[in-house]
Amino acid sequence: xxxxxxxxxxxxxxxxxxxxxxxxxxxxxxxxxxxxxxxxxxxxxxxxxxxxxxxxxxxxxxxxxxxxxxxxxxxxxxxxxxxxxxxxxxxxxxxxxxxxxxxxxxxxxxxxxxxxxxxxxxxxxxxxxxxxxxxxxxxxxxxxxxxxx
Numbered sequence: 001x002x003x004x005x006x007x008x009x010x011x012x013x014x015x016x017x018x019x020x021x022x023x024x025x026x027x028x029x030x031x032x033x034x035x036x037x038x039x040x041x042x043x044x045x046x047x048x049x050x051x052x053x054x055x056x057x058x059x060x061x062x063x064x065x066x067x068x069x070x071x072x073x074x075x076x077x078x079x080x081x082x083x084x085x086x087x088x089x090x091x092x093x094x095x096x097x098x099x100x101x102x103x104x105x106x107x108x109x110x111x112x113x114x115x116x117x118x119x120x121x122x123x124x125x126x127x128x129x130x131x132x133x134x135x136x137x138x139x140x141x142x143x144x145x146x147x148x149x
Contacts, residue, residue: 008079009060013053017061017077027080033133034075034082040137041065044146045072059085072140081126084136086143088120095142107135 008025010017023031041047045067052064054074062076062085073086088096088111100108107125114121127133 007083010077011057011060013057016051022061022077025077025079026082030078030081030127033127033130036130037075037084037127037133037137041072041140044141045144046147047072067144070144072144073136078126081128083124083126085122085124086136086139087117087122088114088139088143089117090119092142093119096139099138099142103135103138104131106132107139 010021010025017025026034038049048066050064050066051061052074053059053061054064059074059076062074062082064074065072071087073084076083076085096111100111110123110125111121114123123139125132125136125139127136
């Protein structure tokens with residue numbers, strides 16, 4: 001099988017998952033949220049989406065989203081959900097701290113318990129509802145300002 005760990009993901013690097021396999025793992029609600037997330041990205045950024053197996057064997061297959069050469073985030077597929085992995089760097093900290101009090105307690109907790117990298121760090125945000133998705137969208141906007149419409 002292609003899964004391991006407590007969270008079911010696609011962990012077999014030698015087997016690239018198909019769109020149907022990804023949708024089946026995610027389930028209807030998570031697919032709907034991923035579509036919303038991708039619509040947000042497409043409406044606000046010139047994105048490139050690539051199916052990748054990054055970071056060794058601990059994360060599995062996911063989409064890498066970039067705008068020009070800037071990494072926006074990764075999305076890792078899970079049974080019934082997905083996790084967005086995003087880095088917040090030193091140059092984004094001021095904007096983050098201006099918004100953090102207006103975000104969900106889960107978002108604030110994930111930031112406080114982030115994987116540190118310099119003054120910023122990596123957040124791994126498992127999306128389980130639309131409010132959490134909105135907070136991740138805010139984090140993306142903090143990371144890179146949306147294009148002018």
